[in-house]
Amino acid sequence: QQQVKQSPQSLIVQKGGISIINCAYENTAFDYFPWYQQFPGKGPALLIAIRPDVSEKKEGRFTISFNKSAKQFSLHIMDSQPGDSATYFCAASPETSGSRLTFGEGTQLTVNP
Amino acid sequence: EAGVAQSPRYKIIEKRQSVAFWCNPISGHATLYWYQQILGQGPKLLIQFQNNGVVDDSQLPKDRFSAERLKGVDSTLKIQPAKLEDSAVYLCASSLYGAVNTEAFFGQGTRLTVV
Numbered sequence: 001q002q003q004v005k006q007s008p009q010s011l012i013v014q015k016g017g018i019s020i021i022n023c024a025y026e027n028t029a030f031d032y033f034p035w036y037q038q039f040p041g042k043g044p045a046l047l048i049a050i051r052p053d054v055s056e057k058k059e060g061r062f063t064i065s066f067n068k069s070a071k072q073f074s075l076h077i078m079d080s081q082p083g084d085s086a087t088y089f090c091a092a093s094p095e096t097s098g099s100r101l102t103f104g105e106g107t108q109l110t111v112n113p
Numbered sequence: 114e115a116g117v118a119q120s121p122r123y124k125i126i127e128k129r130q131s132v133a134f135w136c137n138p139i140s141g142h143a144t145l146y147w148y149q150q151i152l153g154q155g156p157k158l159l160i161q162f163q164n165n166g167v168v169d170d171s172q173l174p175k176d177r178f179s180a181e182r183l184k185g186v187d188s189t190l191k192i193q194p195a196k197l198e199d200s201a202v203y204l205c206a207s208s209l210y211g212a213v214n215t216e217a218f219f220g221q222g223t224r225l226t227v228v
Contacts, residue, residue: 006155034216043117043204043219044156089155099144099208099217100169103155 004092006104013111019077021107023090026071030092034101035064035075038087047088048075080111115139117220119205125226131193134223138186138207144168145182146217147190148204156204162188163210195227 006023013019023033034049050057050064050073057064063076077084087108091101118137126132138145143164148156159178161168164185173180177196182188192199202222208215 004155036219041221043206043221045219046216049216091155099206099215100146100158100161101156101217103157106153106155 004102004104006090010108013080015111015113017080019080019109021075021088023104024072025092029094031095032093033073034091036089082111082113085109085111117205117207117218119220119223123224126195128197128227129194132195133189133191134203136188136205139218142207143210144208145188146206147180150202150204197227200227
């Protein structure tokens, strides 16, 4: 029940294209859903986050779509750039836990020039 | 703002040896986490501290792993004795105190190889 399932495992997109990564969860206690970006040799860094009281959040080229009834959320990267090539992790955290995160397995994104 | 500092960056040890990792969180961050990230997987929480008290250590293999946070600031994570399957990156993160979800800031991690 604590798992967060993420797909696809890897994704190759052309420059300017849209990258879409999907996640699903089961624990209804989760109420904070961040996406982290990780470059090789670096720690994960927060990209964007959403709470279940909204269905969508957009920050620049990055958008989170959230479907509470389906217990699914996704990351959309518009106009993907080679600099976006990294590993992306979805995560979830229950209310009042601070930032005690349960991570997905990760998606390795490659954006070809 | 200085980030989360971790040392060493890399460590190679033989199985059954012991090893320790150090973390200095962002100043003012009362909550500190240790995560284990096995190659090709997402980080897995090992332990969460609130100031110098343990909030959650349910996923910490306590027969070989131990962690402490002295004076509510720096923290050390120790493995004794190490096993081959402990090879991973050990990430330290910190966040502001509070029940409300806040951003967790991660260090660069310590890459441990057990041979």
